[in-house]
Amino acid sequence: MLKGKLLVAQGGGPTAVINQSMVGAVLESRKFLNVELVYGALNGVRGIVDENFLDLTRETTHNLEMVAQTPSSALGSTRDKPDLKYCQEIFKVLRAHGVAYFFYIGGNDSSDTVRIVSEEAQREGYPLRTIHIPKTIDNDLVLNDHTPGFPSAARFVAQAFTGANLDNWALPGVYLAVVMGRHAGFLTAASALGKKFPDDGPHLIYLPERDFDVDRFLSDVKDTYERFGRCVIAVSEGIHDSSGVPIAVKLAKVQERDAHGNVQLSGTSSLADLLTETIRTKLNIKRVRGDTLGYLQRSFIGCVSDVDQREAREAGEKAVQYAMWGENDGSVTIQRTGFYSVDYKLAPLAAVAGKTRTMPDEFIASSGTDITDAFRMYLRPLLGSRMPDAYRLRSESNSVPKILTK
């Protein structure tokens, strides 16, 4: 085992359970005598380069447990994606502080960062063990059954649509909400998990795994509205036309791109507004409302899956165990072993980094606007215990005969 300090950092978009992974890594690493101190880098790789470290060994276990239950990244995050020069600066700092273990909790982009750091360390002969700990609400990491952060975000989306469906039933019309997920529709598909009765919404679900056609969309909405007198729609922010051009981008006057070359889809509501306006004008329906679920999906406090908390915690613990007892750098992955149970494996960084997983066809109904029972079976155990349930008054058996109206 390498002897030295252990450094943990958090990258990319925060989740409701990313602190569980951080705390899992910190507390597990305290069991190993070769780990001298446990540092946390503030704001991801940026904090390494800037030497902004917290000595987490000086934190109380009690406060760490409280932080673990708090959403968002307690160490701060970054969108920086290190190139070779950036990596060399990272090594300089790691060497100066005697860091032997580097754990980076993050999604696609962060796993690629870990891969570059790992490869550069080997090339320079710097003795460093690097482990990527998965997190992403998009659920788009390959080789994982699912990724920590997704179940809690999915729970939020399911609860949001359960309520929105009830609201839309009370005051009928068309309700549309845009859900996060750039390339993968898992989070948008989660909107269906609050459905109980056959006429419950969302009645239509639009995923980035299927091409979006405005005419088809209008026809779907019209049919649903005529059938139920109302329509609830879930739309992924990443929907695109058959040429692959995102519908959101088609409209956005200003295309803001982040350092990874990703188009900014969240934090703007143009997609919801365009789609509701299209429905209003083309279908002549008066009550059309649109929401963009926005940052609440990943940061709302008090809506978390206990299964997600547990797994995020374990992923952090396993990262330490792999680092101490294993011979390789890698990415912690979650494997489903029962209904419901999981185990963990360490995958090669290159097998995970920079790859995007999307929804398999078996999860998407042939209509292209609904999900399958296979997806329901996949997602339900992840949402955790005490999911709120919606109840109705029984209307058919208890309706009162009319006296005046014939």
Place this chain on the structure above:
Amino acid sequence: MLKGKLLVAQGGGPTAVINQSMVGAVLESRKFLNVELVYGALNGVRGIVDENFLDLTRETTHNLEMVAQTPSSALGSTRDKPDLKYCQEIFKVLRAHGVAYFFYIGGNDSSDTVRIVSEEAQREGYPLRTIHIPKTIDNDLVLNDHTPGFPSAARFVAQAFTGANLDNWALPGVYLAVVMGRHAGFLTAASALGKKFPDDGPHLIYLPERDFDVDRFLSDVKDTYERFGRCVIAVSEGIHDSSGVPIAVKLAKVQERDAHGNVQLSGTSSLADLLTETIRTKLNIKRVRGDTLGYLQRSFIGCVSDVDQREAREAGEKAVQYAMWGENDGSVTIQRTGFYSVDYKLAPLAAVAGKTRTMPDEFIASSGTDITDAFRMYLRPLLGSRMPDAYRLRSESNSVPKILTK
């Protein structure tokens, strides 16, 4: 006591606890032998005119209890505001079905409906007892300490901003979210209840009780951003300029008005997008994100104040007691009697109907962009038990000395 049927209906925007009031009224009324049957009208007054009734006497108590815990209006709602002719149709139906008691659960507009119905009944000599049961997330009914539905919506807003603040801390920039509340800023002000540390957001709160000036706004945001390196902003959908013109209306190309003459402020995100775009261009800040909390504020399932549930239930129960043992029609009001305890009074309908309560000056800080401790004391007990709390890593005492950086 009048002998006959009891009819309950729900009007206006749904809330998380409006079904508690309905179920409270239904179950309490079953204790009175002069109440022959308990009917529920579907979709408010519209359901009365259309004779769409459910016989709630045939519901199981168990299912009623489950419905009570379900958000949104289980009987459906309406935006209809009856005029004289509409009221005459209502009487025709009530008379035909032998209804002696009419309970309408709703906000400002619904209380005015109850007033018209009550006055018309007296003018026509129709023996009818009508009671208005309060609900509104806007908290804008006069003569009430607060109104059922507001505490749960306030809890949602507080939890949303607690999370948004953590997210914004992790990935700094400007975050702005628009909160419901046409004339009253109570719900927007609730955004401050998740603040724990002096640098926590929301750093700026814009209420409809104060005139909104774009230049002043930009200067506030600039100062905050320079001080904290980030800025979280809560904005009421009802903010307006000094001439009283809503900022949202200034921008909206299409002004959709409902039957009450109210401008449609929710279900569109133009206000958030305009304000974030203004910040981005005028202050040259790159990361500016805007959300509109939208319908989740009133319909999200699984985020409810137990205090709110209890009071909504009691308001429904008290309505029955006032109707049976009292001599007057009226509106149930909530009075605060301790810290924290409430009691109920029946107020004359004319004293409540159509009037709007806004935030008193003592709840708004002199800066105009923050709330006072008086408001914090007012709101905190309403949010209920088990409010989620946010924890931080201790950074000052545990920061690691830099080695390379001087």
